[in-house]
Amino acid sequence: YRNERFKLIPSIVEGNFIVKQAVGSTPAVIGNKLRQPYFKTPKYFELDIDVTSSAVANRVTGLVLGFTKKLIVDMSFLVEGKHGHELPERLFGACRLSFVDMAHAKKLV
Incomplete structure (x- = not known):
């Protein structure tokens, strides 16, 4: 159930054209792929x-990592509505990542 509902909407607000094309802005039900x-x-x-x-996600992530210091990325999160009583869908969270320097990132173990 959960894998069929969590939806991510990415948006590259500022950044390289190739990264914008690779990431796109189409809503995606993440659990179907990851x-x-x-x-x-x-x-x-x-x-x-x-x-x-x-x-595929690993390659896109690898591409984006080389440009993070030059990107502004918006991400919105919602639960996909499958039935009339679950519509319209509403965001439950969003974040903006601005010019992230991955050299300062801590590796999770």
């Missing part, structure tokens, strides 16, 4: 997206 482990506690629900679980 592994999504879930963690639930009484206080929160966490969903991780494993971009290494898809060769």
